[in-house]
Amino acid sequence: MKNNLPELRARHGMTQGALADALNVSRQTVNAIETGRYDPSLPLAFAIAKLFKCRIEDIFTARA
Amino acid sequence: MSPTAIAPVKYAGRNYIIEMAIVSLAYAGVAGLRHWLIAQAPNHALAIAASVLPAVPIWAMFWVVWRYYRRIDEFEQRRFLETLAISFGVGSSLICTYSFLADAGLPELAITWAWPTLAVSWALTTGIMHFARR
Numbered sequence: 001m002k003n004n005l006p007e008l009r010a011r012h013g014m015t016q017g018a019l020a021d022a023l024n025v026s027r028q029t030v031n032a033i034e035t036g037r038y039d040p041s042l043p044l045a046f047a048i049a050k051l052f053k054c055r056i057e058d059i060f061t062a063r064a
Numbered sequence: 065m066s067p068t069a070i071a072p073v074k075y076a077g078r079n080y081i082i083e084m085a086i087v088s089l090a091y092a093g094v095a096g097l098r099h100w101l102i103a104q105a106p107n108h109a110l111a112i113a114a115s116v117l118p119a120v121p122i123w124a125m126f127w128v129v130w131r132y133y134r135r136i137d138e139f140e141q142r143r144f145l146e147t148l149a150i151s152f153g154v155g156s157s158l159i160c161t162y163s164f165l166a167d168a169g170l171p172e173l174a175i176t177w178a179w180p181t182l183a184v185s186w187a188l189t190t191g192i193m194h195f196a197r198r
Contacts, residue, residue, distance in 0.1 A: 024073050025137035038139050 001060045005034045008052050008059060023047055076135035083128040091121035122179070147193050148186065155185035 009019050016034070020027040023044065032038035039060075040048065049056045094117050101114035133144060159178050166172050 021072075021074065026073050026140055029137050029139040032139055038142075041138050044138060 001039050002036065002063050003033065003060045005030075005048070005059060008054075009034075012052065019051075022051055073135065073137045073140075076132060076140075079135065080128065080132040083131065084125065087121045087124040087128055090124065091118060094118050094121060143193070143197070147190050150193070151186040151189035152182065154189060155182040158185060 009016070014022070016030045017027050020030045023030070025044070029038065033040055045056050045060060049059060052059070098114060098118055101117065102111050105111035105114050133141060136144065159181055162170070162173065
């Protein structure tokens with residue numbers, strides 16, 4: 001999956017560490033998601049979408 | 065697993081180190097006193113209990129690892145299980161290889177060597193995978 005998490009996070013003025021704390025995951029996990037090395041589970045994707053008040057498909061899209 | 069774990073994920077590593085240090089110290093203490101305790105035991109039942117005493121912190125180590133696994137997030141859990149699977153393969157293959165070498169005349173080792181062999185292979189695999197994933 002592709003994602004626009006770095007842009008979304010920057011728009012909200014959050015560091016990777018702050019986002020990790022808000023989601024109760026490690027900073028390495030946020031980094032792995034942002035760089036496309038890890039696709040989050042559905043519960044974590046929902047938690048990210050809820051935090052940024054948007055839909056999952058606004059953040060994650062299938063890689064063409 | 066839900067992203068909201070038992071305790072904040074960022075403390076998982078620190079808590080693991082503290083808990084593992086406590087049970088490791090307990091193991092060292094019990095293992096050091098074991099022969100003295102066996103000698104002091106007034107009957108055979110207590111001697112058996114004293115001889116098996118080091119197994120208690122060993123089981124506690126397993127419990128500490130399990131607690132760590134439950135505290136980390138889903139990505140860390142996946143990496144943890146990958147590392148554990150590889151290290152189990154390496155460690156069990158090493159044990160099996162040595163058992164064939166023992167048939168050829170190398171000294172027979174006690175079965176208790178299996179546990180530290182697996183632990184060391186896990187530690188080495190964790191270190192190698194840490195650098196490989198960078």
